[in-house]
Every structure is written in structure tokens, then in C-alpha cells.
Amino acid sequence: MLFLGQMLGRTGRSVPRVGQLLARTAARPASRAAPTNNRALSTRADAALLTTTWKTYLATGRGCEVLFSALDANNDGRVSLAEVESLVEVVGANDVRVEALEFLSTAASDQELTLDDLRTWLFKATREDDAACSSNADLRTSYEARPDLGSRSKQETEQATHAWNKHTMSQALRRMQYAVRGEVVMKADAMQEAGRDITFTNVGNPHAVGQPPLTFFRQVLALTDLPAEVGVDHPKAGELFPSDAIERAREMQAGLGENLLQSPGTGAYTNSQGVAAFRRDVVDFIEKRDGHAAHAGDIFLSDGASSAISNVLTALIASDSDAVMIPIPQYPIYSALIALGGGRQVGYELDEANGWSIDESKLVRQYEKATAGGLRVRALALINPGNPTGQVLSADAVLAVQTCA
Numbered sequence: 001m002l003f004l005g006q007m008l009g010r011t012g013r014s015v016p017r018v019g020q021l022l023a024r025t026a027a028r029p030a031s032r033a034a035p036t037n038n039r040a041l042s043t044r045a046d047a048a049l050l051t052t053t054w055k056t057y058l059a060t061g062r063g064c065e066v067l068f069s070a071l072d073a074n075n076d077g078r079v080s081l082a083e084v085e086s087l088v089e090v091v092g093a094n095d096v097r098v099e100a101l102e103f104l105s106t107a108a109s110d111q112e113l114t115l116d117d118l119r120t121w122l123f124k125a126t127r128e129d130d131a132a133c134s135s136n137a138d139l140r141t142s143y144e145a146r147p148d149l150g151s152r153s154k155q156e157t158e159q160a161t162h163a164w165n166k167h168t169m170s171q172a173l174r175r176m177q178y179a180v181r182g183e184v185v186m187k188a189d190a191m192q193e194a195g196r197d198i199t200f201t202n203v204g205n206p207h208a209v210g211q212p213p214l215t216f217f218r219q220v221l222a223l224t225d226l227p228a229e230v231g232v233d234h235p236k237a238g239e240l241f242p243s244d245a246i247e248r249a250r251e252m253q254a255g256l257g258e259n260l261l262q263s264p265g266t267g268a269y270t271n272s273q274g275v276a277a278f279r280r281d282v283v284d285f286i287e288k289r290d291g292h293a294a295h296a297g298d299i300f301l302s303d304g305a306s307s308a309i310s311n312v313l314t315a316l317i318a319s320d321s322d323a324v325m326i327p328i329p330q331y332p333i334y335s336a337l338i339a340l341g342g343g344r345q346v347g348y349e350l351d352e353a354n355g356w357s358i359d360e361s362k363l364v365r366q367y368e369k370a371t372a373g374g375l376r377v378r379a380l381a382l383i384n385p386g387n388p389t390g391q392v393l394s395a396d397a398v399l400a401v402q403t404c405a
């Protein structure tokens with residue numbers, strides 16, 4: 001560690017001692033002896049590796065193993081506290097949470113950390129934010145207040161003893177936040193429990209607030225699901241269902257049974273891109289709307305937007321430095337799934353003064369900043385019509401995005 005401090009000092013970089021960094025937390029014990037196996041930190045390249053890996057960990061929850069092996073120079077499966085302090089020196093204490101610094105200052109100076117210990121320390125050192133932690137606490141309180149939601153195992157509150165636990169699980173999942181069901185909703189749940197009359201407006205959920213469903217889709221679905229003899233071919237079907245619903249259900253059943261001796265109806269496995277006849281319907285729609293050729297082989301149907309977004313992001317995010325640009329404000333599935341996939345989020349703010357449209361200069365600025373910072377921008381998410389903003393982008397705004405691409 002001493003060597004690193006001297007080396008970085010020579011390069012002109014300001015490296016505060018961990019002791020100084022801890023001044024705001026607790027009095028630091030006598031200075032630790034420099035570790036004997038600290039060769040790992042003896043070059044600028046090593047410091048650069050630590051910084052990069054640290055940033056990756058901050059963004060994705062990945063890279064603990066790389067940090068560990070960079071610190072564990074003699075490869076004995078343990079790192080000293082002084083080596084962890086060296087890491088703090090390199091990355092800067094501002095990014096490290098106080099409780100993790102406190103641990104370094106108060107632990108016995110000869111204590112060593114295993115990979116699992118470092119993982120625990122890293123999580124403590126870089127936990128996303130207090131809001132996430134307090135919402136976990138709120139969630140726990142809310143579950144405890146509602147035993148009907150499912151009882152919790154007593155062990156969950158005790159020291160983790162299982163191989164799969166909060167330290168060994170996907171840290172990306174731990175960091176993922178899906179605010180649509182977040183803190184405000186949990187508070188609202190608690191208020192409702194306490195007898196307050198709450199109208200939930202956090203998700204576009206019209207049925208939950210009393211809007212009746214569109215009957216046509218339900219009629220078609222019901223008729224498509226039913227065997228023909230008790231559905232579309234039933235003698236009294238015309239008394240119960242309008243003729244356009246019956247006709248559409250027949251088309252759907254024919255599409256489902258295409259190339260088969262007998263229609264399997266719903267419930268059978270289909271082509272993994274979706275039923276070919278339905279994909280051809282999508283092709284017709286695109287060709288009419290956009291005026292250019294489309295191909296059923298290029299269409300992938302999904303059960304809702306979330307699974308399609310997940311598929312696309314899974315395919316796009318190939319490394320820790322792959323980024324996706326998303327509008328701010330956004331519907332939070334995008335940030336959540338980027339975090340889960342271990343990618344980076346690059347926000348571009350919408351222009352409120354201009355009806356929440358896209359500001360091309362901001363878009364370009366954010367793209368250039370991300371690229372200069374070593375990120376590879378793989379995609380840009382365009383939410384149109386906007387959620388939560390509700391704007392419909394003008395043709396010019398959409399063209400601005402096309403220019404950037």
C-alpha cells in the first residue's frame with residue numbers, strides 16, 4: 001500500500017490516506033503494516049484495472065472476483081485489510097459508504113478477507129442508495145403486517161448459512177429496482193390497510209379502477225379457446241356472440257391449425273417466433289402503416305412488452321460496458337432490465353418545456369459523454385407514446401433519433 005501511495009504520488013495524482021478518509025467516521029487505530037504481498041498494486045496498470053473493475057461493480061454488481069484476484073497477489077485466497085484500504089485509496093473514498101470504511105478502521109489489523117468476505121464488504125461499500133434499503137425495510141414491515149401475504153422464514157433474518165444467499169446470489173438482481181411497484185405503492189398499500197381510501201394511479205391499470213374491458217377481444221378469445229362444437233359451431237353461438245367476433249375466432253382457429261390435420265386450438269406449443277398466420281397479420285399491418293416490405297420470418301411475437309424488452313436487452317448486452325440509452329423520465333422496466341442484464345444505462349432527458357419531446361443536442365451530448373467514458377452504446381429506447389409523460393413524438397423528433405443512429 002505504501003508503495004502504491006508513493007507511486008501514485010509521483011504521478012501527481014492526489015491520494016488521500018485511508019486514515020484521513022476515515023476521520024469523519026471513527027478514530028483510526030495505529031497504522032497497519034504494509035502487506036507483504038502487495039505486488040498486485042505496484043503498477044499504474046493495476047490501479048487502472050482496479051478503477052475500471054470498481055466502476056463496473058458499481059454499475060452492474062459484477063467483477064468482485066477480478067477485484068479479489070487483483071488484490072490477492074500471492075494467490076493464497078485471502079486479502080489483508082491493508083490491501084482493501086489500498087483499493088479504497090485507488091477508487092476514492094467518496095464512492096465508499098461510511099459503514100464499510102468504519103469496518104476497515106475498526107477490524108483487527110491482522111484480519112484477512114476471503115472472496116466471500118470481500119463480496120459482503122463490497123455490497124456494504126457500494127449499496128445503491130438509502131432509498132433502496134429503506135424500501136426493503138418497508139417491504140419487510142409490510143409483509144410482517146400482512147401474514148396473509150405469506151409468512152417469512154425466520155432464517156432469512158439470521159446469518160446466511162445456505163450456499164445460495166444474499167451474498168452469493170446475482171448482485172445485479174439485488175440492485176435491480178422496479179419502481180412501479182416501489183416505495184410509494186408500498187406506503188399506499190399500508191395506508192389502504194389502515195382504512196384509507198386509495199386510488200392507485202401508479203400503473204396503467206384501468207380495470208383496477210373500474211373501467212370495463214373491451215368486449216370484442218374477450219369474445220374472440222373465449223370463442224378461440226372453446227372447442228368449435230361448443231363455440232363457433234354451436235347452433236346458438238350467434239345469439240351469444242356478435243358475428244364479427246365469431247368470424248375473427250374462426251380465422252384465429254384456422255391460423256392455429258394451419259398445416260395440421262386438425263386444429264390444435266389454443267394451448268399447444270407453436271413456432272417459437274409465434275404462430276405464422278398471426279405474424280403475417282403483423283406484416284400486413286407494418287406494410288400498410290409504413291409503406292415498405294416486411295417479412296414474417298423477421299417478426300417475433302411476445303406475451304406483452306416486458307418479455308420482448310427482456311429478449312432484446314439480453315441479446316444486446318454482451319459486456320459490462322455495453323450501454324442502452326433510455327429517456328428520462330422513463331417507464332422503469334428499461335432501467336431494471338438493463339441492471340439485471342449487467343449493462344449500463346445512459347439517460348437522455350426529455351424536454352418538458354417542449355411537450356416532453358426529444359432534445360437532439362442533449363441526446364448527442366449524452367451519447368458522446370458515454371462513448372468518451374468507454375461505454376459502447378448498443379441501442380436507444382424510444383417510448384412513443386411516452387410513459388409516464390404521455391407525449392406523442394413528432395415526425396421530426398423521430399427523425400432526430402434516426403440521425404443519431
Ligand SMILES: Cc1ncc(COP(=O)(O)O)c(C=O)c1O
Binds near residue numbers: 204305
Ligand atoms: C413504455 C412501456 N414499456 C413497457 C411496459 C410493460 O408492458 P407489459 O405490461 O405489456 O409487459 C409498459 C407498460 O405500461 C410501458 O408503458
